[in-house]
Amino acid sequence: MNSRIEYIDRLKGFAILLVVIGHFIECNVVKGYLHPLYSFIYFFHMPLFMFISGYVAKKYLKVELAKPKEAFTFINKKIRSLIIPYLTWSLLIPMCFLSYNFKFDLFSRFEYLIFHHTYLWFLTTLFYLSLLFLVYEIISKILLKFKGGRILCITILYITTMFLYHIFPNVVIKSIFGYFPFYFLGVIIAQFKRAEDLYCNKIAFGIFTIAFLIIPVHFNYFETEFYRIIKAIVSFAAIPTIYYLSRFMRWNTIIDNQIQLWGRNSLVIYVTQWNLLHIFTINLPLYTSTFSLILVSFILSLFIGYACILIGNVIKYSPIIDLLIYGRKSK
Known part of the structure; x- marks a missing residue:
């Protein structure tokens, strides 16, 4: 699909800006x-x-994934766009450019990349969720004759993922299990107009915005079971708020164009920014005021993001390197 949906690029642009700011603070x-x-x-x-x-997986889907040929094409595309950049940044680049402190053991390295998290964990988690989406598309065709067949299919997949997590409690399956509801919420909103109308209307926007802005003020973020519940509540409130703003709010043209630029380059920024952030460090004290940190992190994150986009534009001139680093296929 060549045409792009502007509000999706806004969503992606806003999300990747938050990622860069969060990593900058870290x-x-x-x-x-x-x-x-x-x-x-x-x-x-x-x-x-x-x-x-x-949301994008379902919104842009124009083929029948239940057909073997289309399913193979889908998997191939996900390997190209997610797994190849993951292996390049996690294996090839450290081996070639950081060889002075990189101990190469093929088996142990691959074992680590498959069963543990690296800073690019999002790519592998998204790949596995994409495979679950493929399974969903195939099974839901069979269950269409039943009322609520698609929801039943998602429920079965989620229970299966939960079961696997309890049998094999490693961080990769934990991540798939944890982010499954948000990924398939996007699928449901893209697929069912009624679900979108219920979750993303003006009244819901007002209620969710209040919850989204108030709840995080009273909690710090820690990786505990209690705070994962709080995180889920905040996330389910934040998503319709940001979705509504991205889709229905009137935007300044200049700002809108830049947000969409970041959205179109979200993968480029994501895989590149972590390395740039480790080059430019300023070690701010923890007691830095929130306003000052917002100002500093926003300005420097913009610099990092545009540097990533520039690097991505230069890499485009070499189709092979572009494929390896960013998983992009030359047109």
């Missing part, structure tokens, strides 16, 4: 994970990205 503030701004962002920014991914 890399540049002493014990940045304790800062309120970090906590606020980390409550919802990756669930938002997963929602967008599920």
Whole structure:
């Protein structure tokens, strides 16, 4: 599909900006994970990205994935756009450019990349969720004759994922299990107009916005079971708020164009920014005021993001490198 949907690019642009700001705080503030701004962002920014991914997967789908040929094409595309960049940044680049401290053991390295998280964990989690989406598309065709067949299919897949997590409780399956609801929320909103009308209307926007802005103020972000529940609540409130603003709000043309530019380059920014952030470090103290940190992190995150886009535009001139680093197929 060549034409792009503007509000989706806005959503992606806003989400990737939050990712860069969050990583900036993590890399540049002493014990940045304790800062309120970090906590606020980390409550919802990756669930938002997963929602967008599920929404895009269904919204842009124009083929019958139940057909073997289309299913193979779908898997091939996901390997190209997600797994190849993941392996390049996690394996080839460290081996070629960081060889002075990179111990190469093919088996152990692949084992680590498959069963553990790296800073590019989002790519592998999204790949596995995309495979579950493929299974959903295939099974839901069989269950169409039953009322609520699609919801039943999602429920079965979620229970299966939960079962696997309890049998094999590693971080990869935990991540798939944790982000499954947000990814498939995006699928449902894209597929069912009624669901979108119920979840993303003006009244819901007002209620969810209040919850989204108030709840995170009273909690810091920590990886505990209680805070995962709070994170889920905040995320389910944040998603319709940001979706509604991206789709229905009138935007300044200049700002809108830049947000969409970031959205179109979200993958480029995501895989590149972590390395740039480790080049430019300023070590701000934890007691930095929230306003000052917002100002500094926003300005420097813009610089990092545009640097990533520039790098991506240069890489385009080499189709092979572009494929390896960003998973993009030359036109």
